[in-house]
Amino acid sequence: MPYSADHKLQSRERIRRAAADLFCRQGYDSVSISQVMKHAKMTHGAFYAHFSSKGALYSEAIKSAAEQSLFTRESGDLTLAKIVNLIRQYLSLEHVNQEVPPCPLAFLSTDIAHRDKHVKASYEAVFNGMIKTLSKALLEQVLMVDEANNEKSNNKYTDKPAEKQGIEVARALAQQLMVNLVGTVSIARNITDPDAQKTLLDNTKTGLINLLTGGVKA
Amino acid sequence: MPYSADHKLQSRERIRRAAADLFCRQGYDSVSISQVMKHAKMTHGAFYAHFSSKGALYSEAIKSAAEQSLFTRESGDLTLAKIVNLIRQYLSLEHVNQEVPPCPLAFLSTDIAHRDKHVKASYEAVFNGMIKTLSKALLEQVLMVDEANNEKSNNKYTDKPAEKQGIEVARALAQQLMVNLVGTVSIARNITDPDAQKTLLDNTKTGLINLLTGGVKA
DNA sequence: GTCTATACGCCGATAGAC
DNA sequence: GTCTATCGGCGTATAGAC
Known part of the structure; x- marks a missing residue:
């Protein structure tokens, strides 16, 4: 041998x-x-x-790219501060320009749509993995925010246990997060004007950070 | 001849x-x-x-696809109700499955990133056109919402004229809208599980409608 | 302007030596 | 397991008749 x-x-x-x-x-x-x-x-x-x-x-x-991407590399024991940091890196020019290992979800999305089901299964698995990691980390944060909100506003989910409701909210939040990251980077890659590129990235950055740190401006 | x-x-x-x-x-x-x-x-x-x-x-x-897409076809004299309707159509399974003329921004994004500058220029032009149309339509709505909010909350933009500030907010809102639409459809195309696909689309749908109709749940 | 025919290159996949 | 060599097919682009 x-x-x-x-x-x-x-x-x-x-x-x-x-x-x-x-x-x-x-x-x-x-x-x-x-x-x-x-x-x-x-x-x-x-x-x-x-x-x-x-x-x-x-x-x-696709799986290999996901393993190397900043998402996986930074996701050990995710705190809210780490998620915010992740957002900043994801929406950086370095990521858009592939000076760091890119996220396959954003860089291969339309390419994958034309391939067979096995390829799509890889994409789906990567997506679900990220959602799972994010929503788990966000759950704690969501429960804290809910608790704070309940003191000053009516709770419209009173027919459900708070924790179960929290899981759904956290998953929805994680999905919103991913959609914004992937959408922004997908578009930004095709924008040639650097100022417009930066504006787009920054806009999503502030939007997401607002979303995560309570959701509401006022 | x-x-x-x-x-x-x-x-x-x-x-x-x-x-x-x-x-x-x-x-x-x-x-x-x-x-x-x-x-x-x-x-x-x-x-x-x-x-x-x-x-x-x-x-x-790319330009031809944009002309035929629901975005262009539905954007004559956009009201808020029309925008909401547009969002519903954009985030429908019919659009994801291309039973209606698709939006090139979502269906060609990563494909375009590998082409030359002329192709990217087309993408950028389509994107800017949509942002312009949307932000113009949203401006009126933003000013109305601002007025309502100012009655019950402190206005942190008091150092700027309301209208100029409104234009920036409207543009930012339009960008957020586009990013969410493109990101959601890009991802949803690669999700094979129909339930997960529907959940993703619906989640963005409610998120965006909340965003546009005042931003805040409570 | 549209047709048929073809030049020319590249790619995915295979065969067989080591 | 890795190499060199090659098959078969399809792609863009061009040439020339009508």
């Missing part, structure tokens, strides 16, 4: 990472297998010892 | 529309010129009498 099992895993991982980087940068069709393998320091022919097709690689690349 | 000038314009417009439809459905790379021309009831070779390259066609197709 001239090659160890570990060596194969390492090669596979190099391909996965190279693919994640290139696909995020150029999209599915504009990246060739030769190109990926070249970045992974191998040749074209070796590819099929690791993946059955280009589509299968794409599915893996 | 066996062909009238009008005939040429008609042919060009057929190509433009066919391209808009196909690009939105399949993305740039997956659509061939032969395919576009077939939908336009012509053959491959005739294409270059109308456009200089596939990229030039793409740039035009």
